[in-house]
Amino acid sequence: MLITVAGVKKEVKDDLTVAQLVIDEKVETPQYVTVTINDEFVESRDFKNTVLKDGDTVEFLYFMGGGQ
Amino acid sequence: MAFTNEQIERYSRHIILKEVGAKGQKKLLNASVLIIGAGGLGAPAAMYLAAAGVGTIGIADADEVDLSNLQRQIIHATKDVGKAKVLSAKETIEEMNPDVTVNTYRTFVTSENIMDLIKDYDFIIDGTDNFPAKFLINDACVMAKKPFSHAGIIRFQGQLMTYVPGEGPCYRCVFKNPPPKDAVPTCKQAGVIGAMGGVIGSLQAMEAVKYILGVGQLLTGYLLTYDALKMEFRKVKLPTKTDDCEVCGANPTITELIDYEQAECDGVGL
Ligand SMILES: [Zn+2]
Numbered sequence: 117m118l119i120t121v122a123g124v125k126k127e128v129k130d131d132l133t134v135a136q137l138v139i140d141e142k143v144e145t146p147q148y149v150t151v152t153i154n155d156e157f158v159e160s161r162d163f164k165n166t167v168l169k170d171g172d173t174v175e176f177l178y179f180m181g182g183g184q
Numbered sequence: 185m186a187f188t189n190e191q192i193e194r195y196s197r198h199i200i201l202k203e204v205g206a207k208g209q210k211k212l213l214n215a216s217v218l219i220i221g222a223g224g225l226g227a228p229a230a231m232y233l234a235a236a237g238v239g240t241i242g243i244a245d246a247d248e249v250d251l252s253n254l255q256r257q258i259i260h261a262t263k264d265v266g267k268a269k270v271l272s273a274k275e276t277i278e279e280m281n282p283d284v285t286v287n288t289y290r291t292f293v294t295s296e297n298i299m300d301l302i303k304d305y306d307f308i309i310d311g312t313d314n315f316p317a318k319f320l321i322n323d324a325c326v327m328a329k330k331p332f333s334h335a336g337i338i339r340f341q342g343q344l345m346t347y348v349p350g351e352g353p354c355y356r357c358v359f360k361n362p363p364p365k366d367a368v369p370t371c372k373q374a375g376v377i378g379a380m381g382g383v384i385g386s387l388q389a390m391e392a393v394k395y396i397l398g399v400g401q402l403l404t405g406y407l408l409t410y411d412a413l414k415m416e417f418r419k420v421k422l423p424t425k426t427d428d429c430e431v432c433g434a435n436p437t438i439t440e441l442i443d444y445e446q447a448e449c450d451g452v453g454l
Pocket residue numbers: 353354355356357358426429430431432433
């Protein structure tokens with residue numbers, strides 16, 4: 117199936133979970149990333165049981181603490 | 185208030201813009217912006233707002249200028265090392281534009297002082313370097329119904345979002361709670377490319393100017409991300425369903441400001 121991850125279209129296997137996608141995408145500090153699917157938040161406790169569907173749009177939003 | 189001849193010349197490139205004009209320039213001169221953190225983000229933000237003729241600029245920072253700041257904090261110079269950042273920033277701004285009144289607050293923001301600091305300002309710029317301060321600024325602005333610009337920078341990356349009461353998610357809607365101390369790398373640990381503050385801090389100034397003028401679309405409901413190595417900007421749409429947010433949602437559970445444990449980056453002249 118085809119999904120869009122951070123603006124890039126990707127062919128991925130069916131039944132891919134958010135938890136696995138986070139690993140596949142080598143997300144830095146995965147326990148602190150905010151994930152949205154189709155403009156809705158996914159709680160991190162739900163990463164394991166959230167299965168992606170064909171056409172989903174996934175975004176990773178990262179903590180960025182610097183500024184000074 | 186009529187413009188002086190000098191002001192007409194100084195702001196001529198603004199006044200000629202149909203989105204600004206004499207009316208808009210007067211709005212800028214009558215406006216006030218508080219910049220929290222006179223560092224990598226706050227320095228360029230303060231300088232562009234000062235040059236633009238934002239009449240009142242507040243700067244809050246407890247630190248002194250450190251030699252390691254000068255790689256990116258362009259409001260401070262080599263001669264300022266050891267000087268209070270708020271003072272150094274005030275001096276630079278006063279040399280740039282005599283139309284600007286600079287209020288300095290030599291303090292870190294805390295749950296005790298932040299409501300008082302923000303109350304007289306039209307727009308707030310978060311130029312801090314740590315999550316406790318970022319969440320504090322968010323919560324205070326939500327509670328006081330003040331618009332603000334969030335930004336963060338690290339390595340070759342930056343992010344930015346604008347909060348306007350009632351017009352989209354707040355920072356806590358997106359990021360929920362501060363990560364534990366040292367769980368996410370800070371600038372000091374990870375480094376940051378100097379021009380990143382220039383890019384993102386200038387965008388914060390741009391959002392403040394647009395808000396004051398009432399023109400264009402603000403970055404409400406979006407997180408802008410910038411990856412300098414890929415030279416890629418992305419405007420990521422944020423969820424609109426945020427009524428369960430702990431501070432700006434329908435039934436807020438955070439009704440008092442919280443002083444989270446200070447992260448590594450804080451208070452060491454970063
Ligand atoms: Zn919120």
